Amino acid sequence: MEDRGGVLLIGLASDMAGDVLAPLAAAGLHPQLGTVADVTDGPWSLVISAPAIRGLGSMDLLAALRSATPAPPLLLIGRAAELPPPGAGPLRIECLPWPFQPEELVSQVQQLLRKHRAAIPAVAPPRRESVARMVEPQFLELAAHERDELRARRRPGESFVAVLRLAELDQYRERLGHQAEARLWEQVGVLAGMDALADEVAALGSEGDLLLLLPGTSAREAARRLQSLSARLATASLQLGGQAAQFSPAIGFRDLRRSAGAADALAQARQACGQSARHLDLHPVRWRRATTAAVRRAGPLRLWWFDFYGRHLLAIQYLLTMVVGLALPFLAYWWLGTHGWDISELVYDVVVAMLALTALSIWAEGFLALKREDPPLDPATPYPAASAIIAAYLPNEAPIIEATIAAFLRVQYPGRLQVILAYNTPRDMPEIEQRLAAIAREHPRFTAMRVPGSTSKAQNVNFALPYATGEFTAVFDADHQPDPDSFRRAWRWLSHGADVVQGHCFIRNGAASWVAKMVAIEFEQIYAVSHPGRARLHGFGIFGGSNGYWRTALLRELRMHGFMLTEDIDSSLRAVVRGRRIVSDPHLVSRELAPETMQALTKQRLRWAQGWLQISLKWIVPALRSRHLSVRQKLGMLQLLAWREVYPWVSMQVIPLVAWWAVREGSLWRLDWLVPLFVVTTLFTLSTGPGQILFTYRLADPALKQHRSWFWFYVATSTLFYAGLKNAWNRIAHYKEWRGETAWIVTPRVSAKR
Structure with a gap:
């Protein structure tokens, strides 16, 4: 039905206007955006408006409609509570509650246009160029x-x-x-x-x-x-x-x-x-013009250095960060102290205060995590269609992908569940791809999508999103196996107001190696204690990249940015800064694989650390400026983003301070080690490690509690080297970001079938 009279839209919010414009344009009605002043520039066959327009009195629109010749009918669109009772009269006011179905809008508009044309011959108004x-x-x-x-x-x-x-x-x-x-x-x-x-x-x-x-x-x-x-x-x-x-x-x-x-x-x-x-x-x-670096002829010494630097890259970067973190502060304390400006006591007080506050927040997170919080027993609305997107790099995940798909097909969900495998591969893999096609033929709810040109998880997820038919969509890595009731539990959170739900990632191959055993306990500490405790302390949660359940509309709006090393954290920060609610649920379990070698773990954690640095640099200021975040949440953002980047450097400052005092006093043995402040703060700070393990054991998955020796093993490794190693990874990540090293390295699956 082609309208020749014109439809004018005024005063509608952006999201509402989008819902009105597209269906009317598809129906050939040529809607136009305007202001109240445009009403008298008609004639118009219909005016669509919000019930209240900012900056205008309630009578301004009515006055403009009365002065138009002929007076067009008025359709008010807004939330049901904002709409007045529909009435007749000379202005023929009709109402349509928002949100609505497109067919409902088009039908009501066409009905109003037919009535208007029957009363007054249509005259085409000025119209924008199509x-x-x-x-x-x-x-x-x-x-x-x-x-x-x-x-x-x-x-x-x-x-x-x-x-x-x-x-x-x-x-x-x-x-x-x-x-x-x-x-x-x-x-x-x-x-x-x-x-x-x-x-x-x-x-x-x-x-x-x-x-x-x-x-x-x-x-x-x-x-x-x-x-x-x-x-x-x-x-x-x-x-x-x-x-x-x-x-x-x-x-x-x-x-x-x-x-x-x-x-x-x-x-x-x-x-x-x-x-x-x-x-x-x-x-x-x-578009930017490609730049090519000038090629320089390298001599033998330069070639030797490139080879040596490449083979010993991490060791060199570690030594450089130690020089920056230890040697330079010591030289600064020594130079200032010998010139009459000894700032070491002040620096020590600041360092002790910051370490004590960090320890206090860790204890607070642990105690807050003890209280179990479950979603309501029944969903607010019936279980809708749901989607799962599994992102995979097929050459890496080929040995495990069929077991992953089988786990998803075992999920018990009352609604329609769609399972999408979005994978990329640099070469054809006919054997596994044929098996994936056979699974899709046998199980219609499963779809395998090869993403052309993809080199990242973000591209795979973004490619699959338009095909997701569920009201909510879960994002998983290819090694995850969710519990059968996970989608039901997630919807109980989402239907009661959550926008994103982050579940508990449980390591299922802890027995594979000493590294996997260590990571298994660390992940329990993160997902059973730190994530839920921090969410309650700060008032917001974080999506960690997998076993996360999103409202599909929100995920389509935000997407994942592949230019960020931790695109998942970036997406969750964009949601939080906009005022969206992310829930952390430690009882929403999915089981995944941990790296089994120190080399694989180092590559993974360096990428995570550098990705977090990118997130911190990008989001600290927008988070503090966000009008959607409370003071409590902004303080939480400061700790999560700013302090996490400063802490690895601050935590090591005790060493150059003590070294300077030993030089100043002539010997380490002349220092007073029993200063009450030093003793109390040291004991309190050191207590956080055993305290976290106690909380972790109390809240750990029952399957992990069967391995008590693993917890003692983690206490030993964390105390001896792992806690310090994680800080070193963060410092090296700072150096890599400064140098512009942003390679995305896939975490290898060493013994994936275990």
């Missing part, structure tokens, strides 16, 4: 003119060409007609126009994409505008051939001024769009 009216050659002419204006300095600022693709559209094209695809792009164009920049131009590209010209703006504003558009499209339900569909937008952009021409700028924006499409993380990619 996105389908401009094609690529016209767009290039405008872009070329814009470039000329910029280079002649007749246009201030910068201008950008952007390209937008819908990643999943290609699979629909074969069975879609031209008209259905045109309607789809019409919806995209309407959504793109919601916060368009001044004089922004849109056109359909020849490669099945949307082209945008963003004139007279800055790179930051262009990126912000495109990021907002990407997030809106990712959460929008678009009409495609009569059915609702969701897509993953990929966006690339390029500045015009420094391009060789408009066509080159468009081609380079398409290259950047292709890079964005490989990650599907909703992050617009700006």
Whole structure:
């Protein structure tokens, strides 16, 4: 049904406007965004408004409608509690509670339009140019003119060409007609126009994409505008051939001024769009010219150093961090002390206070974790459809993947459960891939997806998300085997207000080696004590990367950013800073594999440590500025992000302090070791290790409590070297980040079948 009178939208919030615009555009109704001032510029066949518009009195809209000739009907859309009782009268006010089904909206709008046209002949109002009216050659002419204006300095600022693709559209094209695809792009164009920049131009590209010209703006504003558009499209339900569909937008952009021409700028924006499409993380990619380092001829000495440095990389980095953490502070204390500015006593007081506060918070987390918290016995709503996404690097996970899939197929869930294996592999693996296809034929709820061009877990998860049909989606690594009741327990949390639920990751191969045994106890300490205790202390939880259950809409909105080494923590911080609630449940268990060698563990923990540093640098300031976080939560963010990066350096300062005092006094034996403050704080700080083990044993999974000797083994290894080694890994990670070393190394599965 084609409307010739026009529909005006005013005062709707961004998420509500998106839900209104796309269905109306798909129905050919050409909705337009405007303000109250636009009401009298009609005539309009229908005005859609929020019940209350910020900055306007309740009578301003009614006055504008009365002054319009002819007066259009008014449809108020908002939450049910905000809507007035529907009434008749000269303005014909109707109401529609939000949220609603798209079909419900279109039906009510079409009914109102029919009534209006029956009473008053429709006259077409001024209408924005449809996105389908401009094609690529016209767009290039405008872009070329814009470039000329910029280079002649007749246009201030910068201008950008952007390209937008819908990643999943290609699979629909074969069975879609031209008209259905045109309607789809019409919806995209309407959504793109919601916060368009001044004089922004849109056109359909020849490669099945949307082209945008963003004139007279800055790179930051262009990126912000495109990021907002990407997030809106990712959460929008678009009409495609009569059915609702969701897509993953990929966006690339390029500045015009420094391009060789408009066509080159468009081609380079398409290259950047292709890079964005490989990650599907909703992050617009700006095209940048590839840089190549100057090649220098290396002499024999330089070649020897490169070889030596590569073979002894970690040892050299460890020594460098020890020089920075021990030798330089000692030299500073010595130089200042010999010149009459001895600050060692002050530094000692600060160090002792910080270590004591850290110990106090560790004890607090332990005591808070003792109280068991379960979700309500019954869900607030019936069990909906659920999805599980298993991310796998197939050459690494091939020996274990079938056992993992079998564990997921054993999950007992009353609703429909979809299991997606999203895997990447650099080469064909016909034997295992054929077995995966056979499992999919035997079990219709299982789907195996090979992710083209993927090199990371983030790309695999992002690729699978548009295919997830569940109301909530669980994310797992390929070695996880969830307990049969895990999805039911997760929904009981989610249905009662949680946005994300982080479960308990239990190590199931602790007997494989002494390293795995040590990690098994460490993981119990993390997931049974630290995570739930910290969540209660600070008022927020953290998604740790696996055995996490997300509201699907939220995960689609946030995605995972593959350019972060710990993309899972980054996603959870983005959720928390927006005010979303993450629950930590130590009784929601999934069983995974630990690294079995010290080499594998070191590679894993260095990546984690460097990833946490990236998270801290990125999120400390936004977290403190967030209007969604309380003072308590912001203090928790300071401890979680800032203090965790400072602590590995502060904790070792006692050594250079004592060394300086020994030099100052002439001997270690002349120092007074029985100073009450020193004795009390030392004992209190050292007590946290045994205290954590006591809490861990009390709260550990019953299967692990059968191995009491493992707990004693962990006490010994942690005291002798492991606690210090973890701090050393953090310091080395700081050096790696400073050097720009950001390689993502897969954790190998040594004896995966155990």
